Amino acid sequence: MNRQAQAAVLFLLGAGLLHAGFTDLYLRYVKAGLRPMLLASGVVLIAAAVATVWYEWRATRAQPDAEDRAEDHADAHARSDADDHAQSDAEDHDHAHTHHEPRVSWLLVLPLLALILVAPPALGSYSALRAGTALQQPYGYGHLPAEGPLRLSLVDYAGRAVYDHGRSLEGRQIKVTGFVALDHSGAPYLVRMALNCCAADAQPVKIGLTGRIPPVLQPDAWLEVTGTYTARRTKDPVNHGPIPYFQVTAAKPVPTPHDPYDETWNN
Incomplete structure (x- = not known):
């Protein structure tokens, strides 16, 4: 799950909480007095999703500038050494920024599906x-x-x-x-x-x-x-x-x- 997918899950969870809070669905889970806290939680999750997308976008824009500075520094040395260092830096950069989160993290989507698709009846x-x-x-x-x-x-x-x-x-x-x-x-x-x-x-x-x-x-x-x-x-x-x-x-x-x-x- 990459950062974009994480942001999407956060956004969907937040939207699900807001949907439950603005309808009667939340009464199946919590007492009526907790409605403001439920709505606030939904807003926080959506804000976290937007912030995640924003910082990921900024990091993507900053990456070409960092590569240009690395090339300028390499030109001060021998061309052959510069090529080797550039390749090594690129590999290190890719290795540092490639994180494979466990697939089990996708299970975070299940509460959302349960909230929307399988609303339980009240206890009887x-x-x-x-x-x-x-x-x-x-x-x-x-x-x-x-x-x-x-x-x-x-x-x-x-x-x-x-x-x-x-x-x-x-x-x-x-x-x-x-x-x-x-x-x-x-x-x-x-x-x-x-x-x-x-x-x-x-x-x-x-x-x-x-x-x-x-x-x-x-x-x-x-x-x-x-x-x-x-x-x-x-x-x-x-x-x-x-x-x-x-x-x-x-x-x-x-x-x-x-x-x-x-x-x-x-x-």
Whole structure:
């Protein structure tokens, strides 16, 4: 891989990052708050590519001048010696500037192809059932409206149900959205994957469903459930973490949300 190829790879990687950052594609990989850093990384890579091309062009222009100076110096000596020295200098110059980078460096193109061609789906029920709930006690609870149904994130509902013992939820109609996961016994859970930084460290937060559950549930299908708080709880079989329940009165399928991950647990 020569310098021009290196610059091309840098430029394509930078363009791929900018493409992901200016679209929703980046949400498959990192949390929304990292978008500025992703865009900045793309700009830096493109700038590095342009700088590489610029310095390579300058070096190519400077090479003929260096050869002319070498010939002038050789003319001060015997013609035969000058020819020998010129040939030796040319060979040394070519040897010094000919570097064969390992072909494995072309593997740097693979992340770009994966980013553009093979955008992975968001993590779903398969990952959720193989990891313990990541529910953490929040530092505080946001203000809730005094009237009307409460539209809460799944993480917010789970935190209030477990650590606030549902005090702010009693007697209120609540709406929660998540994807369906069914354990080995067929028990349904509503899940949202919570991010700390990126999809690689995503962990599930789960709530159990009870009440008027739809008779047919498909894993990974997104549901909006309406219902009320219940004090019922269970323990996650993976890490024995607390899993609160939700008393369902109605449920309807919804499209996959714009951002399938939940970041509220780390705010």
